[in-house]
Amino acid sequence: MTQGKLILSETGRMIFAAVIALAVALVIILLSSKTPLETFQTFLTGPLSSKRTVGTWIDDASKLALAGLAFSLVFQARQFALGVQGQVYIGGLLASTIALSPLGLSWISIPLGAIAAMLGGALLGFIPGYAKAKLNANEIVSSLMLNYIAYDFTAMMLRLYLASPKSGLTASDPFPPTAVYPAFIARTRMDLGLVLALVTVVVVWFLLYRTAWGLKLRLTGHNARFAAYSGIRSNFIMVSAMTVSGAIGGLLGALFVQGTGFAKLAAGFEAGLSFEGILIAIVARNRPLAIPFVALGYGYLRQGAALMGYRTDVPAEVIGIVQGIVILLVASSFTLPGRALLNRIMGGRSAAEAS
């Protein structure tokens, strides 16, 4: 299949995913809202309703892109480490520690915070990888357990050391302005985080497709036994993929707390966004360059759902159902009803070729 055809068919798949997502949302809204038309309109157009909501959409999309990148790296190595959430919390905690220290009074706290967060996240990504390579411990369970542990640990450090009494111990003092990402457009959340996310996209693409390490990683993911026979140390690849993925998760933590959205460490700041990276990675087929587009599209729906939750009688949690169904359908391989017919009309291309 040529590059052009590939892009075309992948775009088709994404449009398919988007149509499914909208249809599911519409059905739920029709079933649950007293004013379904107004509700659906809020869901569809809400994110564009003001400069502020557009900014929040873009900011969400950069965070979703980072979460998606973190998942796609481990998925490409065919590992199911699901520890991004824990890495985000630890990354956020470390970045906050830097921002609230005397270093926070200088711009140096922005790069330092990101580095500290990445190191913390990398450590958290390394643990399940190492445990799997050396002890054969299942990475799914250990990474999920680490999520809960990291959440509790962050909550404890926040409550005991960083929280401000004014907030009822649920958040730290606001960071000094020097430790907060500069915003491009005033009073929106469009800030340095967007740049960091885009840079990470390019770095991950480069690592995966332009380095020997990336080739080995993809080979290991494709066929671990073949990779091992050809002399690739698949254990090293696996652990390093999880570690790099962890660093991205940690960076996402820094983006959360040092971004203009929070500019402080708050309890439960991540609010489940990390796991939505699974959807981003799946729909983008783990391809780094497709991830920003998927993140923008999904971020729009997510923001629409959040506004719907504020402004109408349908809860924002509806997005969870939409998300799950999209993952189910995109991860499945089946031919649409009607597709065979369409292909016959279009000149006998088989469905397998088209997909």
Place this chain on the structure above:
Amino acid sequence: MELILNTVFSAAFVAAIIRTTTPILFASLGGLLSDLVGSLNVALEGMMLISCLTAVLVSAYAPWYVGVAAGMVAGGALGAVMALFHLRFKADVILVGFAINIIAAGGTVTALNLATGDKGTSIGRVLSAAIPELDLSFLDPIPVVGPVVTQMFSGHSYLTWLGAFMVFAIWYFLYRMPGGLRFRAVGEYPPAAEAAGISPNKLRTYGLIASGMLAGLGGAQLAMFNFVGFTRDMTNGRGFIALGAVLLGRRHPVGTAIAAVLFGAFEALSIALPGILPQIPGEVIHMIPFVVTVVALMLSSKRKLTA
């Protein structure tokens, strides 16, 4: 320290362990069945959560046993959905499982809002029925051990006893019945099973449905006995801990049950600790079951995994 030991070795603490173990036991037996036929069920968490809500909502209008049955059916239905997407549509089982978890987290809150008509995230005792306690106080007159036995084993949910029986029943099925042999054969080496005329996908479907029904029973126990009522995300990782119990229990029913009791014991400890040692931060106590799971997994795993 003495205080802790006195608490841990008391009959009341044994009773607390039995109580906290029951939901995890059901879920881990469910995880065992699907893992044995070769599809790791990461959706136990979401299956339990949906069953919690189903059981609570149904029991508001029907007797408790109908609520429990509804929870079980909800779990089984989710198992069937997993089987459909995993086996028919060839989606990766981990992704399907996680999709179920995500749908469960968002769907339960949405459904709760629809059912109650407001944007709350919990419903309490008012609406839901509870599973009755099985009173064994007639054992009290037995000399010497009577009072202790009563304190440990009386007043538990009917489902606790069903759970204990299920450990035996599943062991009997797996190791003493031809169906169980086929089950294990499919998990061990599918081509051989297929050559012997067994359809792996059919057994995997049964495994996932049974897995969901057991997780559903665990959810019903959680929402109609351990806590009465539904709160968002009330399963709080129990489904994932159950998955850990399957791996720690070396994929054997008795081993899995022992692992479930171990995790139940640490959960019971985390409930009892704040009363004994108030100086330990609550977050540390809350972490205990998860730390124990990950450490136990690392220490025990020096072997080939199928996942």
